[in-house]
Amino acid sequence: MIGVAVVGCGYWGPNVVRNFSQLPECELRALCDLDRDRLSSLGRLYPGCRLEQDFERLLRSPDIDAIAVCTPVASHFAIASAALAAGKHVLVEKPLADTVEHCEKLIDLAAQNGLILQVDHTFVYSEPVRAIRSMLRSGHIGDLLYFDSVRINLGLFRPDVNVIWDLAVHDVSIINCLIPQKPLWVSCIGIAHYGRFESQAYMTIRYENSLLAHIHVNWLAPVKLRTTVIGGSKRMIVYEDLSPSEKLRIYEKGVTTSEDPDIRKRALVDYRLGNMTAPHLEKTEPLREVCREFLRAVDGGPAPLTPGEAGLAVVRILEAAQRSVRNSSDRVLLGD
Amino acid sequence: MIGVAVVGCGYWGPNVVRNFSQLPECELRALCDLDRDRLSSLGRLYPGCRLEQDFERLLRSPDIDAIAVCTPVASHFAIASAALAAGKHVLVEKPLADTVEHCEKLIDLAAQNGLILQVDHTFVYSEPVRAIRSMLRSGHIGDLLYFDSVRINLGLFRPDVNVIWDLAVHDVSIINCLIPQKPLWVSCIGIAHYGRFESQAYMTIRYENSLLAHIHVNWLAPVKLRTTVIGGSKRMIVYEDLSPSEKLRIYEKGVTTSEDPDIRKRALVDYRLGNMTAPHLEKTEPLREVCREFLRAVDGGPAPLTPGEAGLAVVRILEAAQRSVRNSSDRVLLGD
Amino acid sequence: MIGVAVVGCGYWGPNVVRNFSQLPECELRALCDLDRDRLSSLGRLYPGCRLEQDFERLLRSPDIDAIAVCTPVASHFAIASAALAAGKHVLVEKPLADTVEHCEKLIDLAAQNGLILQVDHTFVYSEPVRAIRSMLRSGHIGDLLYFDSVRINLGLFRPDVNVIWDLAVHDVSIINCLIPQKPLWVSCIGIAHYGRFESQAYMTIRYENSLLAHIHVNWLAPVKLRTTVIGGSKRMIVYEDLSPSEKLRIYEKGVTTSEDPDIRKRALVDYRLGNMTAPHLEKTEPLREVCREFLRAVDGGPAPLTPGEAGLAVVRILEAAQRSVRNSSDRVLLGD
């Protein structure tokens, strides 16, 4: 039985705790937080769990095999690296760490010690994103033409990170999971309407073959939108994450380059107009899948969908985007 | 009585003809087109109008005071400049001309001859855009923070111009009418999915004081959207041009920088959440207003809302955007 | 070549005129209206057509084979019966006539003279309704469980008929075309909010086997809705006539009576949750199909989709509904 501890009982931690507590593949043995009140308040729901304010003591506990890190981003590296050094498998909230360098060190540390390192890119485990990926892989969508995402609302102006690290991290993790090609460069323009952190940003990621991914994130919008449009040569997808039903709509629409010289002269392309289908999606909790994959990997099973390398790939793009913002949206190359 | 002729009876021309024919301030006297069938087909609805294939003869007609040019973009300059040289007042379909240089020459020509030159930026005359402008001018919206427009659909791949000159021209004309500040630079990334013309583009226009306008245009989208979001320090606007009712929604939402040091430390800003109002808008035909303003100006009244200079300002941005597209989205400065 | 005349150039007449004028199967030869201005104004668009204020003279014209009646409801019977008596085929705007008795007389007259009598139930010829009918006939939807229609808006308070004869006539014609069973009874409650005509009504039509059709019509609603929900044992349909795209949505949803005794005890039924599909529909003008079917029948082809009998069946239900309204919504039996 895998012994699990969760570090950080703030906003997201309680969800991770709940999921591990319900999975039969592990035993949730300890909760850890510096804040005694938060710790005891959450602990009351899990009477079998020991509560721990001292992270060092947790690391020395032989009954803890794996640690989930749900603390603020700035502390991810310190906590995760200490846990790996102490021989614990580690699951880290997104983003994996605050810099590319820190991500690389965590990956190395995990590899050296033969430990699992996984990042919690929750959306990658959701039914809609899994369904899109499967349609892309099977050729159902045809060649990918563009990816356009809008993630806006009147959101919390976070005191520690800007809107890119808060919201665009989701889109970049989804893009990386869907688009197998290597990105060439990133360009990003960001505006800090109040305070010093950007509250609105437009990010462009350029791939070979004229493929473009574009992300609009905004903390200062009057309406809440989570809309992604994916253009393919055979079909097109609209993914509305906030829709209570029909989150995915697949359109049999598009254009085809015509052989007919008359059409070519006049309109260049032919138009296809067909059915729209909204596939039925199971209502799973993506975080439950994150935790199950982690436990399966710890138990010697296949590597998780989002290992440390997936976390690094996302942070590499966020870091480049950040550099672009500082340089008035100049392109930042993404070579290895 | 002002004598009017319309040149070009293709896609948009018949709408201009219909409006002039219904306005009591003028007499629609001639229709002109190179295509005899198109001309006679349209002419049948206006039996009092003479039909003219020879544009030169039209220019020599003393009963024609004003000419509306509804021909393809590439011919705007030649036709409009000939008309102005012949002493006719001129209304030109958007965009005013295909280059900044041509726009400037038309403006000069009109000024030298004391003639009216107006560009038909139809949206600028629409009820929703007029209402937004009035709210911005009155201070109702507060400081303008951003302008974000999405104009996408499975559109006709035009054989003569790209998606920027076809669709973004509308957004740029709206932006220019709403934002009094001078733009600093433009950046635009465009993709030609099929053929040689860009079918998707993201354009950014940067102003002073961290104000940003962003436009997404796309001929290859499965759904049709015409959505503009305008962020202000006091209120925010969502403008859905395709909505059959409630095209404008005004949100009493936003953030305010707090004086309270506790709030400042935690969240940086305070949130305002108030009513949403969708003002009742009259159902006018914007093109009718375009034609009326033109006739009023010809008759010695005030200058139209969109004189030649407005057409030049739009083409200046489109030209800069085009240059940016060719240079991988490099910023193009917009100094005079 | 079939010679056609249109009587009545008011609201709907011009649409009928336009369609007949464009169909190669006939020649539009005369327009007739008592109002000289209306007649000459419409006539200008059809210079080849003679204009006629005298209906009697029209009836005596040997070059007129068929007459379309687009006059107010109260005059349908007098005009159509005179036309039939004069040996002309007749197409009548909905409803066929103002009473069951009048409808029956028109049907008899047409039969006696071997003439075509068709009623213009436009919606029956529309792509969405045709598609629904085809799905019902093929068994795709399974057994029909219910039909629920909402047709509301802030509508014109008509001075001659109530909301039932103005709006519910559409729903009843659609229902009659979709549901092959004979209706047992009608119940209808109506309210006259202003004036003497009902401006809101709820109509229920009861069939055998617990099948129910229900219609809500309202001239006094703040929003415009044209929504029909059709429940079937295999699939369910939502038909939104105002939706610019995806007017039909087919849901693979429903319940099945379970064989499993455990489920039967607990929940009675099993739930099916599947894909939703919005079939692509051609954008045809339904009225064009009405006119084509009429001409085909006049030319000796198959009987039209909505012959006089279809008009009678609708008026029979409207008349019964009207009687129910007068009697506080008492059921009115619909035996033959």
Add this chain to the structure above:
Amino acid sequence: MIGVAVVGCGYWGPNVVRNFSQLPECELRALCDLDRDRLSSLGRLYPGCRLEQDFERLLRSPDIDAIAVCTPVASHFAIASAALAAGKHVLVEKPLADTVEHCEKLIDLAAQNGLILQVDHTFVYSEPVRAIRSMLRSGHIGDLLYFDSVRINLGLFRPDVNVIWDLAVHDVSIINCLIPQKPLWVSCIGIAHYGRFESQAYMTIRYENSLLAHIHVNWLAPVKLRTTVIGGSKRMIVYEDLSPSEKLRIYEKGVTTSEDPDIRKRALVDYRLGNMTAPHLEKTEPLREVCREFLRAVDGGPAPLTPGEAGLAVVRILEAAQRSVRNSSDRVLLGD
């Protein structure tokens, strides 16, 4: 300090428990359920609470002042009457009881013993319904013309009650709270598509002055709707309970009887078209307000918004509707 016990820990009970546990005006002292597992599972979250399978012992506990009854409908009367007989104040889940007679007995019993009896009509305590009521009372809406509610979805086929007692109970409680007039009669048609309980029903409630309330409830609909339209002589309201924002929209739309004889002859009424406003509503939990009002009344404060009499009034209408269903939708008078 008021000592509270909750009886019934099934579907709704845990919400009631959570709310009482968080209110400082009381102490949650006991949970009671026949099912030991359910009891201990819920009890774990409230370690200070004693768990009780024996309802009789609970009645004898002197530290329990008030009891909330969250058991199946059929048991409401037995449990609530025993609690009142034992001198406990009682809050009962909707509907108050299964028959008018039982409701009346509970009211009598509470009155005789000077105890509070309240029914949990949750929607009545919600922000949207409170806002509508306040607008109706203040004259903002003008005279009430109609109330139309649609509450449909693919819902659980309940094994104990039909769709009227399951869903329409909400609408009737809302109607009773909004409409001060006495209802004259009820008519209801219901269909049992599967099994013996009605799964779809249309209910009409008739008031004086041509005011009509109409309710459509359906367990067999492919889409989930919770939409109420309220017509008033000055304004109209659309209430979409499922909308994540803008649940209420107030339309400055309507008609007015015109003084102008010309208008009267032609169209009978004048049309008003004005702004639409969606008022900002606080996000409160209605059940919390239910519990607070109950405690305040127990503590000697004002009577609750929904005392036993409100529960009786709702059951009176449901019972009449049920009788109407059995008699093919015959009207059932609602005299006292």
